[in-house]
């Protein structure tokens with residue numbers, strides 16, 4: 019699903035040098051008429067309807083045993099992608115790669131922007147802290163807090179940190195990435211959420227997890243982010259499991275940078291996504307290739 023704005027070719031036309039791709043096309047995301055704010059929450063019914071369509075599409079794709087690549091738009095799209103993915107893979111685990119926790123509820127959010135709240139809609143243990151929101155009646159929490167891990171956090175609101183502590187969610191902020199190194203972080207993260215190495219992986223990649231030097235064209239850039247090398251490593255490790263089942267790639271906003279910044283962001287995003295789909299820095303040999 020692309021955002022409503024005309025996405026840049028770079029992100030839409032990700033060069034899938036490996037594997038067979040089915041383009042399920044753009045979802046027709048119509049705004050809901052008279053979509054009044056709910057407290058500070060803007061456009062709840064339109065965002066809710068869009069996510070319902072995302073959920074139906076992701077459920078269909080993952081039921082086909084294909085990897086669903088969801089191109090945002092902002093991170094609110096993960097409400098639909100995780101819910102839809104859970105319909106076909108109820109035992110999924112979620113790896114959330116982001117500068118932000120996106121764990122606010124409609125009650126705790128300072129901004130009212132739903133892209134800062136997606137996880138509060140899908141985590142079962144968040145039910146008692148949150149509230150019903152018009153447009154989201156269709157969402158049932160489908161993820162246990164123990165099946166989620168954060169990587170790359172460095173801009174976490176107080177309420178989000180309190181929820182992470184309360185729920186005991188596994189969390190590797192940039193502090194832990196610096197302390198342990200990305201190889202160690204990936205080993206610990208996957209060992210904790212999927213010790214037997216059998217569960218389908220939902221990877222939700224917010225490009226602002228990258229340092230703004232590599233992804234300036236995004237809504238909420240935060241200094242001190244992942245290098246491209248660290249992002250490649252995450253992607254290669256996830257691809258290496260063979261259990262990637264859904265990949266969200268969100269928060270690329272071409273309108274928020276210079277031409278150069280836009281291109282830098284698209285190049286980084288396309289490259290990281292290619293590594294999630296099997297591109298390896300050591301090189302690749304396609305099936306059937308024979309030495310010349």
Ligand SMILES: N/C(=N\O)NCCC[NH3+]
Nearest residue numbers: 116118120133134224238
């Ligand atoms: N990129 C964003 N989430 O990942 N923006 C919203 C965060 C506000 N705490």
Ligand SMILES: [Mn+2]
Nearest residue numbers: 093116120224
């Ligand atoms: Mn996010």
Ligand SMILES: [Mn+2]
Nearest residue numbers: 117118224226
């Ligand atoms: Mn973010």
Ligand SMILES: [Mn+2]
Nearest residue numbers: 092133237269
């Ligand atoms: Mn945003």
